Structure formats: C-alpha cells, structure tokens
Amino acid sequence: MYQAPRGTQDILPEDAHLWAFVEGVARRQAALAGFGEIRTPTFEATAVFQRGVGATTDIVEKEMYTFLDKGGESITLRPEGTAAVMRAYFEHGMGSRPQPVKLFSLLNTFRYDRPQKGRLREFHQLDVESIGEADPAADAEVVGVHWRYYAALGLRGLRLVVNSIGDALCRPSYVEALRAYFEAHRTELCEDCNRRLATNPLRLLDDKTPACQTILDHAPASIDHLCEPCGDHFAAWTGYLAAAEIPFSVEHRLVRGLDYYSRSVWEVLPANGGAQSTLGGGGRYDGLAEQLGGRSTPGVGFATGIERILLALKEQRVEVPAAPGPRAFVVHGPGIARVQAFQLAEHLRASGIATDLALGDRKLGKQMASADRSGADVALIIGEDEAAAGEVSVKNLRGEDGGEQQRRVPRADVVAFVAEARP
Ligand SMILES: [Zn+2]
Ligand SMILES: [Zn+2]
Numbered sequence: 001m002y003q004a005p006r007g008t009q010d011i012l013p014e015d016a017h018l019w020a021f022v023e024g025v026a027r028r029q030a031a032l033a034g035f036g037e038i039r040t041p042t043f044e045a046t047a048v049f050q051r052g053v054g055a056t057t058d059i060v061e062k063e064m065y066t067f068l069d070k071g072g073e074s075i076t077l078r079p080e081g082t083a084a085v086m087r088a089y090f091e092h093g094m095g096s097r098p099q100p101v102k103l104f105s106l107l108n109t110f111r112y113d114r115p116q117k118g119r120l121r122e123f124h125q126l127d128v129e130s131i132g133e134a135d136p137a138a139d140a141e142v143v144g145v146h147w148r149y150y151a152a153l154g155l156r157g158l159r160l161v162v163n164s165i166g167d168a169l170c171r172p173s174y175v176e177a178l179r180a181y182f183e184a185h186r187t188e189l190c191e192d193c194n195r196r197l198a199t200n201p202l203r204l205l206d207d208k209t210p211a212c213q214t215i216l217d218h219a220p221a222s223i224d225h226l227c228e229p230c231g232d233h234f235a236a237w238t239g240y241l242a243a244a245e246i247p248f249s250v251e252h253r254l255v256r257g258l259d260y261y262s263r264s265v266w267e268v269l270p271a272n273g274g275a276q277s278t279l280g281g282g283g284r285y286d287g288l289a290e291q292l293g294g295r296s297t298p299g300v301g302f303a304t305g306i307e308r309i310l311l312a313l314k315e316q317r318v319e320v321p322a323a324p325g326p327r328a329f330v331v332h333g334p335g336i337a338r339v340q341a342f343q344l345a346e347h348l349r350a351s352g353i354a355t356d357l358a359l360g361d362r363k364l365g366k367q368m369a370s371a372d373r374s375g376a377d378v379a380l381i382i383g384e385d386e387a388a389a390g391e392v393s394v395k396n397l398r399g400e401d402g403g404e405q406q407r408r409v410p411r412a413d414v415v416a417f418v419a420e421a422r423p
Contacts, residue, residue: 005121006115006121007112007113007115007120007121007122008120008121008122009120009122013323014323016323017320017321017322017323018310018313018320019306019310021153021320021321022153022306022309022310022313023106023126023306025149025152025153026104026106026126026149027104027106028152029145029148029149029152030104030126030128030145032145032148033102033141033144033145034102035102035103035104035128035130035145036102036103036104037103037104037105038085038088038103038104038105039105039107040078040081040084040085040087040088040105040107041078041084042077042078042108043075043076043077043078044075044076044078044083044084044087045073045074045075045076046064046066046074046075046076047074048076048083048084048087048292049064049076049078049079049080049083051083051291051292051293052082052083052084052086052087052260052288052291052292053079053080053083053260054260054291056199056200056203059079059080059111062112063079063111063112063113064076064077064079064110064111064112065077065079065110065111065112077109077110078107078109078110079109079110079111080109080125080127080303081105081107081109081125081127081129081303082127082129082260082285082288082299082301082303083260083288083292085103085105085127085129085131085301086129086131086285086288086289086292086294086297086299087292089101089103089131089132089289089294089297090289090292090294090295094131094132095132095295095297099131099132099133100130100131100132100133100138100299101130101131101132102129102130102131103128103129103130103131104126104127104128104129105126105127106124106125106126106127106306107124107125107127108122108123108124109122109123109124109125110122110123111123117311118277118305118307118308118311119307120307123305123306123307124305124306124307125303125304125305125306126149126280126303126304126306127301127302127303128142128145128146128282128301128302128303129142129299129300129301130142130299130300130301131297131298131299131301132297132298132299133298133300134286134298136233136234136236136237136240136264137236137240138298138300139237139240139263139264139284139300140237140240140241140244140246142282142300142301142302143160143162143241143246143266143282143302144244144246145302146266146268146280146282146302146304147160147246147268149304150268150279150309153309153313153318154313154316154318154319154320155279155309155312155313155316155318156271156316157270157271157272157316158268158269158270158271158279159249159268159269159270159271160241160246160247160248160249160266160267160268161248161249161250161251161254161266161267161268161269162237162238162241162248162249162250162251162254162264162265162266163222163223163250163251163252163253163254163255163264163265163266164222164223164226164230164233164234164237164263164264164265165202165222165255165256165261165262165263165265165283166222166225166226166227166230166262166263167227167229167230167262167263167286167287168262168287169227169229169230170225170226170227170230171222171262173225174220174222174225175201175202177220177225178201178202178204178205178219178220179197179201181219181220182197182201182204182215182219183197185215188211188212188215189204189212189215190207190209190211190212192207192209193207193209193212202255203255204216204219205219205253205254205255206253206254206255206256216253217253219252219253221252222252222255223250223252230263233263233264234263234264237264238250248266251267254266254267256281256283260285260287260288260291261283261284261285262283262284262285262286262287263283263284263286264283264284264300265281265282265283265284266281266282266283266302267280267281268280268281268304270312270315277308278308279304279305279308279309279312280302280303280304280305280308281302281303281304282300282301282302282303283300283301283302284298284299284300285299285300285301286298286299324354325354325374325375325376325377326354326355326356326374326375326376327348327353327354327355327376327377327378327418328345328348328353328354328355328356328376328377328378328379328380328418329355329356329357329358329370329371329374329376329378329379329380329397330344330345330348330355330356330357330358330379330380330381330382331358331364331367331368331370331371331379331380331381331382332358332364332367332381332382332383333364333382333383333384333387334361334384335384335387336387337382337383337384337386337387340382340387340411341357341358341380341382342357344380344382344392344411344414345357347414347415348414348415348418351415351419353415353418353419356371356374356376358370358371364381364383371397372397376397377396377397377398378394378395378396378397378398378418378421379394379395379397380392380393380394380395380414380418381393381394381395382411386408389408390410390411390412391408391409391410391411392408392409392410392411392414393406393407393408393409394406394407394408394409394414394417394418394421
C-alpha cells in the first residue's frame with residue numbers, strides 16, 4: 001500500500017482535538033491583542049521567497065519545494081509565512097489602512113529537510129505580524145502575544161532570549177568587526193563556518209559544531225555596535241518587556257536564520273533545551289518590504305511551530321481538554337427497529353445532539369459494547385419490543401449508579417428527554 005510522503009504525517013481524529021486546542025488558543029490570544037486573521041495561498045511565485053527570505057539562507061539554497069507549473073511559471077510551496085503576508089499587504093493596499101496592520105495566520109509550510117522529531121517537511125505554524133509601525137512598543141506587543149500564547153497553552157519554564165542586530169546603517173560595521181574576528185580564527189573554525197564567512201558572517205553565530213563554540217561565544221556582540229537610533233530602539237523595546245513583566249535575557253549570538261531581520265530578534269526556548277529545540281522566534285523586518293519591491297515599510301512578527309508545541313505539551317504532560325464524545329449512542333434490533341433507530345439518530349442530530357449509531361448486522365451486546373467505548377452519556381435502545389410499543393429504552397452509561405439505570409420513554413419524547421437529562 002501507499003504511505004504518506006516522507007516528512008509528512010496524517011493527523012488522526014484522536015489527535016485532532018489537540019490541534020484544535022492549540023489553534024483555538026492561538027486565535028483567542030491573537031484576537032485579545034487585536035490581530036485579524038489572514039489566509040494566503042499555499043504557493044507563491046518563487047521570487048517572493050527568493051527576495052523575501054534571502055538568497056543566501058539555507059531555506060532558499062537547499063530547502064524549498066520549487067517547480068515549474070504547466071504554464072512554465074516557477075512556483076514555490078511556502079517555506080514560511082512572512083514574505084507572503086507582506087506581498088498581500090501591498091497587493092491589497094493595506095498601507096492606506098490605519099497602521100500598524102496586525103495579522104495572524106495558522107498555516108502549513110514546506111521545507112525539504114532531513115525529517116526528525118518535531119521537524120517535518122510539511123509542518124505547521126502560527127504566524128503573527130504587525131506591519132507599518134516602527135515604534136518599539138509594536139515589537140513588545142508582538143512578543144506579548146508570543147509569550148502569552150505559550151502560557152495560555154499551559155507550557156511552563158520557558159526562556160525568552162532577545163537581541164538586536166542593528167539596521168542597514170550600523171550592521172555593516174558590525175559585520176566587518178565579526179569578519180575581522182573570524183578571519184583571525186579562521187583555522188580553528190569548521191568548514192561550514194569558513195564557507196559562510198565569505199557570504200554571510202552573521203550566519204556563523206548559529207553554527208552548532210562543538211569545536212567552534214568557544215570562538216563563537218567570544219565573538220563581538222551586535223549590541224556593542226548599534227547606532228544611536230538602534231540602541232534607543234533596543235532600550236525602549238526591552239523597557240516595555242520589563243514593564244509588562246515578561247522575563248528575558250540578552251543572547252548576543254542570536255541572529256535568526258532569515259536575512260530580512262533588522263533590530264529586534266528573539267526566540268523562546270524550553271527551559272532544558274538548546275537552540276535546536278526553539279519553540280518559536282521572531283524579529284523586526286524593516287527591510288523586507290523594499291526587498292519585495294514595495295515602499296519602505298516597517299514590520300515585526302514571529303512564527304512558532306505547531307508540531308514543536310505539541311511535543312512540548314506532551315513532554316510537560318500538560319492536560320489538554322478532552323475531545324467531547326457523542327451525547328447519545330443508538331443501538332437497535334433488526335427490521336423496523338433498525339429503521340426507527342436510524343430515524344431517531346437523525347432527529348437527535350438535527351436537534352443539535354451529538355449522536356452515534358451502530359451500523360451493520362451486529363448483535364445487541366456488541367452494539368452496547370460500542371456504545372460504552374464511544375464515550376456517550378446515554379445508550380438509546382430500540383429492540384423489537386420497544387419498536388412495537390413506540391418507545392425507546394434509555395440507559396445511562398455514566399451515572400453514579402454504575403450505568404445500571406434504564407427506563408422506557410415514548411419515542412416522541414426522546415429528543416427532549418436526552419436534551420434535558422444532563423448526566
Ligand atoms: Zn563552525
Ligand atoms: Zn542602527
């Protein structure tokens with residue numbers, strides 16, 4: 001038989017309520033801070049990501065699902081959310097709306113990567129973006145949503161690390177300072193680091209090779225090279241975080257993987273995990289709009305992986321609200337009883353009462369076992385006897401009496417009876 005493609009997964013009903021919970025909390029937290037939902041297409045013109053994510057990133061160099069469609073257009077399955085949201089911001093003239101435009105989306109994303117725990121080729125994200133406002137309070141507002149989201153899910157012991165990587169004015173001199181430092185340690189650095197040194201020295205800072213760590217730890221820090229406006233922005237941003245009692249620490253090696261970030265960057269990590277287990281991260285991307293060919297427009301946002309969150313919920317044994325079972329389960333005898341049972345189930349459903357029904361030719365005992373397993377509150381039994389009398393036997397499956405209580409109710413009254421008799 002066929003299998004789901006490598007790096008993808010099926011989400012089965014028994015897990016779907018977890019997804020609904022995680023997504024529901026996301027919608028609630030986004031709405032609490034005034035973020036509206038946006039849904040962009042699953043694929044975009046390849047240039048959106050080449051220009052929007054950055055040509056020298058791992059994503060664009062190695063991980064994108066890119067193909068020519070039948071019309072010869074180069075199409076890419078979205079590897080992240082921000083570039084497409086910015087594309088939509090311009091396409092729909094959102095620059096003329098009150099700024100910032102605050103948007104969130106729950107989306108599937110695609111990266112051709114080696115699949116591992118919590119890291120799939122098709123994965124899912126919550127993306128939150130605030131576009132059109134340079135005020136550091138916008139950065140803090142977005143971090144607030146990010147931080148409260150995990151708290152509302154019930155995750156504990158997380159760490160928020162922050163940094164500023166400056167802007168187009170001050171970053172070049174920082175990159176030069178980095179380059180000079182790394183050049184001096186060239187022979188001690190791994191092959192990957194040496195290769196990146198030529199293209200993007202910032203990228204060395206998130207290298208994971210053990211032998212490189214000491215050198216990377218002692219590299220020049222970007223916050224020591226900020227111009228005055230960037231320094232002020234960082235001070236104001238972290239001041240707002242402190243005012244909101246959001247705990248954070250400054251991590252000078254945090255630069256984030258995407259080229260479009262400027263000034264604020266942050267990540268949220270589990271208490272006992274390293275950078276590989278990052279739950280989510282974000283940053284300011286004031287240069288992105290122009291890279292996409294739009295008017296200079298500031299923006300700040302974050303993304304957090306849903307699969308990683310589900311792993312963290314499991315690891316921390318967070319109790320998630322259980323999926324509700326049906327309220328009623330209809331079991332029946334053969335012949336006319338069976339038709340009456342079907343009719344009753346449909347009446348209950350039309351009345352807004354979640355109802356399941358035994359199908360096929362199973363014996364009453366087997367059907368009752370199915371009713372027990374279904375998690376229903378009551379079994380509604382139409383045997384030959386009940387069918388002839390125009391009645392239904394109602395059996396309480398959850399009562400304190402151990403589920404022994406059973407009574408006959410006229411068929412016409414069953415909907416009202418089930419609706420009223422809460423367990
Ligand atoms: Zn290295
Ligand atoms: Zn600057």
